[in-house]
Amino acid sequence: xxxxxxxKHTLLLESDGYDxxxxxxxxxxxxxxxxxxxxxxxxxxxxxxxxxxxxxxxxLKRYADLAQKNPEIKVFGxxxxxxxxxxxxxxxxxxxxxxxxxxxxxxxxxxxxxxxRLTDEKELILSNLFVxxxxxxxGGGFNKNFYPGEENEFLKxxxxxxxxxxxxxxxxxxxxxxAELMEQMLSYGKGRAKHFTFSRDDLIxxxxxxxxxxxxxxxxxxxxxxxxxxxxxxxxxxxxxxLLRLGFCVEVLIAPIVxxxxxxxxxxxxxxxIVRYKIFKQKEERxxxxxxxxxxxxxxxx
Numbered sequence: 001x002x003x004x005x006x007x008k009h010t011l012l013l014e015s016d017g018y019d020x021x022x023x024x025x026x027x028x029x030x031x032x033x034x035x036x037x038x039x040x041x042x043x044x045x046x047x048x049x050x051x052x053x054x055x056x057x058x059x060l061k062r063y064a065d066l067a068q069k070n071p072e073i074k075v076f077g078x079x080x081x082x083x084x085x086x087x088x089x090x091x092x093x094x095x096x097x098x099x100x101x102x103x104x105x106x107x108x109x110x111x112x113x114x115x116x117r118l119t120d121e122k123e124l125i126l127s128n129l130f131v132x133x134x135x136x137x138x139g140g141g142f143n144k145n146f147y148p149g150e151e152n153e154f155l156k157x158x159x160x161x162x163x164x165x166x167x168x169x170x171x172x173x174x175x176x177x178x179a180e181l182m183e184q185m186l187s188y189g190k191g192r193a194k195h196f197t198f199s200r201d202d203l204i205x206x207x208x209x210x211x212x213x214x215x216x217x218x219x220x221x222x223x224x225x226x227x228x229x230x231x232x233x234x235x236x237x238x239x240x241x242x243l244l245r246l247g248f249c250v251e252v253l254i255a256p257i258v259x260x261x262x263x264x265x266x267x268x269x270x271x272x273x274i275v276r277y278k279i280f281k282q283k284e285e286r287x288x289x290x291x292x293x294x295x296x297x298x299x300x301x302x
Contacts, residue, residue: 189269
């Protein structure tokens with residue numbers, strides 16, 4: 001089913017005269033799958049999408065024009081926008097992913113902000129990434145031990161200066177409920193934790209990890225939690241953000257809880273990732289080797 005959805009979306013792309021092919025990989029190691037697909041791809045550029053990415057119809061044309069005008073740039077990217085819906089949950093999710101106090105330095109991944117600009121890995125997302133094939137393969141592709149966050153590791157490893165284009169967008173359905181969002185944030189935290197092993201720039205992400213420790217301490221002491229000025233201030237600020245962005249609505253009451261739980265689980269994910277890397281690193285790397293047989297199928301518009 002996921003393969004059929006991916007094909008449905010990508011085959012609707014307008015190429016404006018450019019030939020392109022669609023390659024779909026099926027397996028348990030997305031980083032390795034993409035590397036294998038890149039090796040057999042016939043095109044000059046690679047457009048990486050997730051199985052649920054619904055690209056704007058002119059996405060290929062926008063990237064082709066950017067590549068033609070900026071031959072010195074090898075990597076391009078744009079936002080992965082949440083599909084517009086009118087229910088309260090989706091409005092809170094959109095607020096979280098587009099607010100500086102929600103997702104922080106990553107918000108441009110989920111929000112078409114600003115103008116075309118040079119950027120780094122924090123604004124780019126693998127569900128919408130356009131890369132010159134030769135540059136990608138010469139750089140060794142994605143590290144198969146990084147997932148999620150393999151695109152960030154690749155860009156950092158090569159000190160890539162990429163171009164961010166806010167109008168080159170894909171659309172993805174939001175997580176359906178609070179449990180799916182917490183699972184997503186836990187996974188993101190685990191992926192980011194691995195970056196501590198090679199990048200001092202990522203030490204800023206110890207902040208949500210410390211927040212998680214503080215939150216757990218308060219949860220274990222209910223009286224302190226209920227009387228904590230810091231908790232009250234946090235909830236007030238997040239509620240104020242919702243009020244200023246959404247106006248008077250029920251989401252103002254929901255947003256502080258969603259923000260708090262998302263930050264908590266991201267921090268817990270970081271700690272989980274650190275422990276897994278330190279204790280289970282060798283076992284994890286051995287396990288990944290079992291996923292190297294991947295089913296590939298090619299669909300072409302050449």
